[in-house]
Amino acid sequence: MASLFPLRSRLLLLLPLLFFTSSCEMLTEELLECNQKIVPKLPEKGLLQGKVGARYSEIISAYVQNADEETFDFQFSVIGILPEGLNFRSDGRVFEIYGIPLKEGIYDFKVKVKLLDVITGTGDGFCFSKDFSKRSYKIVIEA
Structure with missing residues (x-):
């Protein structure tokens, strides 16, 4: 023993x-x-100029730094005002501004992208310092 x-x-x-x-x-x-630092990002991008009464469409694609963006769901919002007659929609990581502008002018606004998913297992979101990102954009609409 x-x-x-x-x-x-x-x-x-x-x-x-x-x-x-x-x-x-x-x-x-x-x-x-x-x-x-897994965070969503929006690219720096000059948006297309638009014309009053003409169809407008512009796409901004978000991405995730240091990770595969296909594993995340994205949520977009606009801070500020889009030109009258333009709307936005999103599908996955793609954000589209579309419509027919009704009024000329220079329109400054921000797009905010947020990650909706919490990853499980390795990379469970414990250290997400920020799950969103914002970027300023400008659309010029001519008469």
């Missing part, structure tokens, strides 16, 4: 060590995710 005690003691000492090292691996993965 005396020979089993040292073995049992060693096993009891090893169990917390095994748990700690496995937790450290998960923590290391989380810290790497934090370092990679």
